[in-house]
Amino acid sequence: MTARLASYWEIGAPPHQPPRDLPRHTDLLIVGAGFLGSWLAYWISKLKPAWAQRTLVVERDLTGYGASTRNAGFLTAGHVSEMLADEAECGFDALFAQFLKRRAGLALTLTEFPDLPTDPCGSADYDEITDPKRALARRVNGALAARGEAPAFETRSACLGGSEREVFFSPSDRGVNPMQLLARLRAAARAAGVRFAYGVRAQALSGGKAVLALPAPAGLQELAYGRAWLCVNAFDSELVSRSQIVPGRGQVLVTSPVQAATSHHLGFLHDGYDYFKFVDGRLLLGGGRHRFKAQEQTTELTPTDEVRQYLLALACTIVGHDRFRIDYNWAGIMGFPQDRHIAISHRTDLDDTTSTLNACGGMGVALTPLVARDEVLRLP
Ligand SMILES: Cc1cc2nc3c(=O)[nH]c(=O)nc-3n(C[C@H](O)[C@H](O)[C@H](O)COP(=O)(O)OP(=O)(O)OC[C@H]3O[C@@H](n4cnc5c(N)ncnc54)[C@H](O)[C@@H]3O)c2cc1C
Structure with a gap:
C-alpha cells in the first residue's frame, strides 16, 4: 500500500487548481515548480521582467511531489563533517566553490525576502x-x-x-519553513506575469516541442517553446534517456x-x-x-x-x-x-533549446537561488 503523508509544512496549504486551458506556445518553459523552478521564475520576473509574461511553469503535482515542500527547512551553507566527506569526493576547490554558492544563496534569500520568518x-x-x-x-x-x-x-x-x-x-x-519561501517566490513571479500551471505533467520535450498531459478530460496537448528548463530533480530519468540522476x-x-x-x-x-x-x-x-x-x-x-x-x-x-x-x-x-553527494555542474544541455538543471541533492534550499540566478543572467 502506498501512503502519501503530508509534510509538516504542507498541512493546511490548499492544493493549487489545475488550469482549464494552456497556450499552444510559450517563449520560456520551466518544468517543475520546486525551489529550482520557482527561483528561476522569480529571477526572470525580477532580472528580466520583459520575459515574465512569456514564461510558463508546469508542475505535475497540485502541491509539489519531490523535495521542496517536504524537506527539513535548513537554510545552511554547509557543515564541516559533510564538507570533509565532500572534499574527498571532489577536492577543496570545487567544495569551496559550492560552499560559496550556498553561503551567497543563504544571504540572497534573506535580502530578497526580508519579511520571511526564519530562525537565526x-x-x-x-x-x-x-x-x-x-x-x-x-x-x-x-x-x-x-x-x-x-x-x-x-x-x-x-x-x-x-x-x-x-x-x-x-x-x-537558519531554520525556515520551506513552503513559506516557495509561496513568496511563486507569488512574486506570478505578480510579474509568469503563469504557473499545476497538475500538468511534461511527458516529452525536445527541439522546441513539448507534449503535456493535462488532467482529464483535457488529456494530451502539444506546446511549442523557445527555451525550456527541466527542473524535475529526482525524476530526470523519466524525461531524459541518458540521465545521470x-x-x-x-x-x-x-x-x-x-x-x-x-x-x-x-x-x-x-x-x-x-x-x-x-x-x-x-x-x-x-x-x-x-x-x-x-x-x-x-x-x-x-x-x-x-x-x-x-x-x-x-x-x-x-x-x-x-x-x-x-x-x-x-x-x-x-x-x-549518480552515487555522488555533490554536483560540480548543475546544467546539462539536451539540445539548442532544452536544458536540465538539477542535482542540488540535500542542499537545495541555499543552493538553488544561485544556480537559478546564474541561468537567468544568461538570457538576453
Ligand atoms: C527529506 C528531505 C530533507 C531535506 N532537507 C533539506 C534541508 O533542510 N536543507 C536543504 O538545503 N535541502 C534539503 N533537502 C534538499 C532540497 O529539498 C532539494 O535540494 C530541493 O528542494 C530541490 O529542489 P528542486 O526544485 O530541484 O526539486 P523538487 O523540489 O523535487 O522539484 C521538482 C518538481 O518537479 C515536478 N515534476 C517532476 N516531473 C515532472 C514532469 N514530468 N512534469 C512536470 N513536473 C514534474 C515534481 O512534482 C516536483 O515538484 C532535503 C530533501 C529531502 C527529500
Whole structure:
C-alpha cells in the first residue's frame, strides 16, 4: 500500500487548481515548480521582467511531489563533517566553490525576502571533532578571510541529550519553513506575469516541442517553446534517456511538543546524514538514508517502519528521554548525480533549446537561488 503523508509544512496549504486551458506556445518553459523552478521564475520576473509574461511553469503535482515542500527547512551553507566527506569526493576547490554558492544563496534569500520568518539559531555539527576537520575548518575560514569575508565556523560548547560537547558552530545558518519561501517566490513571479500551471505533467520535450498531459478530460496537448528548463530533480530519468540522476528518499518525523536537554540549533549528526531542529517546540528529525541505502534509492513517497524506528531511537537520544509522540512522519525525494553527494555542474544541455538543471541533492534550499540566478543572467 502506498501512503502519501503530508509534510509538516504542507498541512493546511490548499492544493493549487489545475488550469482549464494552456497556450499552444510559450517563449520560456520551466518544468517543475520546486525551489529550482520557482527561483528561476522569480529571477526572470525580477532580472528580466520583459520575459515574465512569456514564461510558463508546469508542475505535475497540485502541491509539489519531490523535495521542496517536504524537506527539513535548513537554510545552511554547509557543515564541516559533510564538507570533509565532500572534499574527498571532489577536492577543496570545487567544495569551496559550492560552499560559496550556498553561503551567497543563504544571504540572497534573506535580502530578497526580508519579511520571511526564519530562525537565526545557527547550526551545530555534533560529530566528533578530528584533526582533519579542524584543518578543513581553518582552511575554509582562511579562504574566506582572503576574500575579506567573516569566518564560517567556530568551535563552542553545545548540549546534546543532556551532555555538553565541543562542536563546530555556524552562526549564519537558519531554520525556515520551506513552503513559506516557495509561496513568496511563486507569488512574486506570478505578480510579474509568469503563469504557473499545476497538475500538468511534461511527458516529452525536445527541439522546441513539448507534449503535456493535462488532467482529464483535457488529456494530451502539444506546446511549442523557445527555451525550456527541466527542473524535475529526482525524476530526470523519466524525461531524459541518458540521465545521470538517481533518486534518494529522505524520511522525516516531527514529535509532539517536547522538553529537550539539547541546544536549539540546527543539528547535524553522522556526516549530516541525520539532521534535526526544533520547530514550534517540537523536535524535527530526518535521516537514516545511509543505514538503508538500497531501499532508499526510490521515488516512492511512503515512509518505512525501519527508518521510523531508527529515527525514533535517535530522537530519544537527542531529547534525552522518551516522553513524546511522533505526530508527523513523511518522506521526500531528492536527486543525486549518480552515487555522488555533490554536483560540480548543475546544467546539462539536451539540445539548442532544452536544458536540465538539477542535482542540488540535500542542499537545495541555499543552493538553488544561485544556480537559478546564474541561468537567468544568461538570457538576453
Ligand atoms: C527529506 C528531505 C530533507 C531535506 N532537507 C533539506 C534541508 O533542510 N536543507 C536543504 O538545503 N535541502 C534539503 N533537502 C534538499 C532540497 O529539498 C532539494 O535540494 C530541493 O528542494 C530541490 O529542489 P528542486 O526544485 O530541484 O526539486 P523538487 O523540489 O523535487 O522539484 C521538482 C518538481 O518537479 C515536478 N515534476 C517532476 N516531473 C515532472 C514532469 N514530468 N512534469 C512536470 N513536473 C514534474 C515534481 O512534482 C516536483 O515538484 C532535503 C530533501 C529531502 C527529500
